[in-house]
Amino acid sequence: MQQVVNVQEPVITPRRFKVYQHRQLDKIEALNKVPADMRFEMKVVANVLPFRVNEYVFNELIDWENVPNDPLFQLTFPQKDMLEPSAFQRMADLMSGKHTTNEVFDLATQLRDEMNPHPAGQMQMNVPHVDGEPLPGMQHKYRETVLFFPAQGQYCHSYCTFCFRWAQFVGKATRFNSNDADQLHRYLAQHKEVTDLLVTGGDPMVMRTRKLQHYLENLLKPEFEHLKTIRIGTKSLTFWPYRFITDPDADDLLRLLEKLVSAGKHVSIMAHLNHPNELRTEVCQEAVRRLRNTGVQIRCQAPLLRHINDDPDDWATMWQKQVSLGMIPYYMFVERDTGAKRYFEVPLEQTWEIFRKAYQQVSGIARTVRGPSMSAGPGKVEVQGVTEIAGEKVFALRFIQGRNPDWVQRPFFAKYDPNATWLNDLKPAFGEQKFFFEDEYAQMSAMD
Template sequence: MATVTLPGSAVSTRYHAIGRSTVSGMPEWQRLDSDLRHGIDIVARVMPFRTNRYVVENLIDWSRVPGDPIFQLVFPQLGMLSKTDFDDVRTLVEAAADVESIGRAVERIRRGLNPHPAGQLTHNTAKIAGRPLPGVQHKYRETVVFFPAQGQTCHAYCTYCFRWAQFVGMPGMRIEARSTADLVAYLKAHPEVTDILITGGDPMIMATRTLRRYIEPLLAPELEHVQNIRIGTKSLAYWPQRFVSDADADDCLRLFGEVAAANRHLAIMGHYTHPIELQPALAREAIRRIRDTGAQVRMQAPLIRHVNDAPEIWSELWRTGVRLGLVPYYMFIERDTGPHSYFAVPLVRAHEIFRRAAASVSGLARSAQGPTMSALPGKIRILGVVTRTELTDRQRTVAFRNGSSSAVDPREQLLVCDFVQARDASLIQTVFFAAFDPGATWLDQMRPAFGQERFSFEQAGERTAPLHAFTECLLD
């Protein structure tokens, strides 16, 4: 397999990271307003910041900065910290405080940003004989998530990243595995597992020889129940050279082909946040080369304010992706971690954006599911808004049986949700109702409908219990 000559003119062939300590060397940086530069520097002391020359030269329209969506996506923004937290760090920096003092303030702020949401450190850990397995999470019945240690960084960091704590050196916050030995042993003991998601960070930051050490053991005959290997990656958008011109690009593609030859399905879970990421010729060449190996590329991303919170952005993203052979998969809701308040879109508005985007594309692009939040009990999808009078007789009966008052206004608006995925598989495809709240952006801001004190799947403040009350309550 011959390495392809890079298409396009403004394309770097050697990876060059840009971070807080090196960004001043960018000509584009020097043209920015000094207050903007200073603000980015302050926020970058708290949140991770890394981009690279490919992103800077090919994806950002510098005439639109700071409003450019990719600039918002990779450069820390002033609104990502509360005014109090921002001022605390700025005061220390401008006073030339010692490193320890600044570090203590930064650590305090980070700890207050819910660094590991959805029970990542407490509810997913896989165990063998009672021993926790580092870097292995059994998230759903059929799906295990694996965090290879060498893949816990990225070619560039997204400002909204829900795994930002992996990158900032917080003690006890890094999830990683050093080998596949524990993973293989666990999989042998769990034949119900059909899917492995290799994630990070970004596994494609690894050299192919390292990636091969993690993937090859999964192809063994004794693990034939593991039919699907997924790799979550942003590299197709942030460094497509990984599949085209990097020194081991061809070897990487050969490895992908070996997965198909072993009668396994390889799904590259491409994180595409904006259609501009699909425009460079190099990005399209990377897609073509991957698909030629027999692997499938799916596209997913969260709905992010300031970046992609408009239906026409999503419809263009899906249409372009389908034309290039990608499969639209998820529109996620921004997780309740880090700078959630800056990037979050209210659930009601998120559904409207999704609905309008889906209504303007063909059925091939409607494979996308959303808007969906990956919360503690599972993946919860927002299906829409109804009034009580629009419910079926059966739904009203179930609601009454679970505490609804007949005195409630029949015109009351309700948010309709279901479980796309769940820790308790019996919840999948079951529907529940929340009170209409145009400002709610996450599960913990949602209130149960019908006058109930809590959702029926919520027990002792932990939303993992079975959805007994609404199992029957399916929309017609």
Template sequence: MNIDTMDDLPETALADVKPARGRFNNNNVIPLLESFYPPQQIQVMREHGVDQRMMFGINPYYMALVKGDEYRDAEGTLLLPAMPPSRPLEALVVPILAEAADMSGEKDPSNQIRYSPDSLKGKILHKYDEIVLGYSALACSAHCRYCYRLDIFNGSTGKGLIKPDELKAYIVDYNTRLAASGGVDPATGVARYPIREVLLSGGDPMVLSNKNVYRYLAAAAEAGVHLVRIGTKEMAFRPQRFDANFGVMLEYFHRQYPDVHVNLVVHFTHADEMLERDADNHYVRNEQGYYRWLPAVRRALDEVQRFGFVTLENQTPVIARVNDDAQALRILQEELRRNGIKPKYLFQCREIEGHAAFAVPVERAWALHNESQRGLSDTARSRFTMSTEWGKLEVVSVIDGPQRDGDSVYAPDIASVFADGLVVMKMHRSPAGATQQGDLIIARRNPQALWLSGYEDRIVYDGRKDVADKFKRYVLAEQAGAGVVDRRRAVPA
């Protein structure tokens, strides 16, 4: 298709997959919920505030996938074959009473607003120097009950949309000021880094029209970034969104900005979102012995993977009753990689309000992830990570205490100190100038901990502390011509 201007971009016609969204007394929502619960149980959930915590939202495609119904588009093309209901996917989107039983947690997960500059408060996050996140949409085509953007949907923290021109202006201004200071923070003398990437997030940017997605891509490109990420779950929720018209938009964008890479960060949480199952609920294999992908997802992948400037990665949290199974995680990662989607992060469920209903304890989630990596090549592996206020903490190891059969791995003089065992976390990514990157947080074990907060009173080494002082001591030592400087402990990564 010959496209000369943005106004010529064709739109993706998806009227048949408009989501039903609302409180539990909404006329569009009631019949959907009643396919899972009797009316009195829905009323009990309302009385306990489950729909105040998060509305129910789902679209016809994903509803059919959850229920196991055959689903065809308006032209009669098969998108989903009839299959057994998917219990993991039901647990992903269908509300439960336990959500409101324990509402402990953070309104603004990981204190994101701390990293939102005053000029665009609540519209962007600039947590890591090299990348800025822009809220480009405030809706999704279905609602994950564990969603850590809960505050966007219930409006509790005042986050809102960034306009494309605001996003562009912020990046240009930041990079210009940084260049003028020689790439150094004038207040601290610490090296800082220009913005080279943009992450379009929300909500889900793929609920936008093709023209609006293009506007954000173009704004980022005109600001001089190298790569634009689109964080989306639509490949699982609504794969029809990635049709030929979306491909036309990508092609047009590449002609205008040939040096800018597009990275789709998709969000497959369980293999039921992409693989066909038989009547016995086993994944179907083709004649060559490979798992057969769902037709709609296969077509979506074929559409975007024909472009060399587009890559795909996957990230998802570990969620109770959804994917808290090592074999399920292994199949997910292996199949994604075989089909050109690189597994990136497996996250610990964030400490949102109501997270206790979904979170798997950190140490158990680490063990599941660690087991899921067995038998996977390095190209199919992921990192198990907590995305905290202090950056992305990779849970490196969970170590038993010294009370084990045979010889203790601990030295005798410290064995009693670590009787509970240890959890070792690495600062995989740290905010701003990344001065803490590579450092560790080591804590005594707590098998009940659902988040870093469950270890705060057990920490025996905390790499978050005194980072500025460490760097200052290093600089002063260098200036004074001191002898050996312990760079490992003093120098920011």
């Protein structure tokens, strides 16, 4: 008879959450290793783009001997070239001389408006309406899926420098958020075509469990039988894994997730993981173990980013590590056309080559991952490759998801462009004047 071996759970010491924002940059002792001119550059950028980092991230995840090249440093600390040169210089000149807080704020607001703060028509096209009135804090872009932005979850344990929702966190910009659970529930009850709810932000895991429970527990009622899947987008597994272990209401959170699963809902934690180094700590691995014990699935996604993960070996290693921990590789995204994209974007051809070389290194069990995918206005467009057809070099593309479900899985082709980084850079191949979806998408845009 085989002996059962009891694996002892690691003892995780509780940790106090301590966070630093742009006004506390000088209080981060580790930055004393960084030259003074670089620290000033970081302050300039942090006055335009959001900055927030906690002690766990910079003490446990960053290799300070490898700064500024360390990928987790690049992921969380601002760099000069994240701003256009002229934009950087304008803010640097202002901050170098006599200035007021209001002057810095006004210039930052102007610079942010030049950085496409709300891409893919999300302010105009994605907001659902009831009786002609928009519902704040919700988006309904695809037939099956509703996004909800709880007001209490519109920040993160740390901010990613590449964030495509950066405008949620700065100034007085228009933001998506709602604390109206009744409105969410009424909309979902009325829309039987919706099978998936994605609770997103920011990061919903910054919320106390009782707040999350307020939004989710009612979804177990019979009128929500059509809602099959609850997704929660979060970076907390690697930016604050204590949320699932030693935070005061960590056990309550796990019980809530277990209750949802036991009642028949599919619950997916949509984990944002950008580099294999994020997964190396014992506390992160214990958080993954505890989450999986509730019956939830953990699906992993990230954009491909210059300076952070533009290496196929890093992706292959990350996917393999995810699988070994019981997580599911899900998406490789193309960096969106917003914010600091100029610093992070990689040409589509190179992005596809990195994906392909990483994909070749893993077994079928990790090939659940899809991509590279652009979350563009018309939908999620996958770059399937670069090929030659009838003597013309082209990009092969398809919709993974579309505003019109009929677009999904329809292949289409674009002229080869080695410099293209986004769907808007591409032109139809074979002498066509428009992509097959353009007229219908234009009509959708005009309606909104």
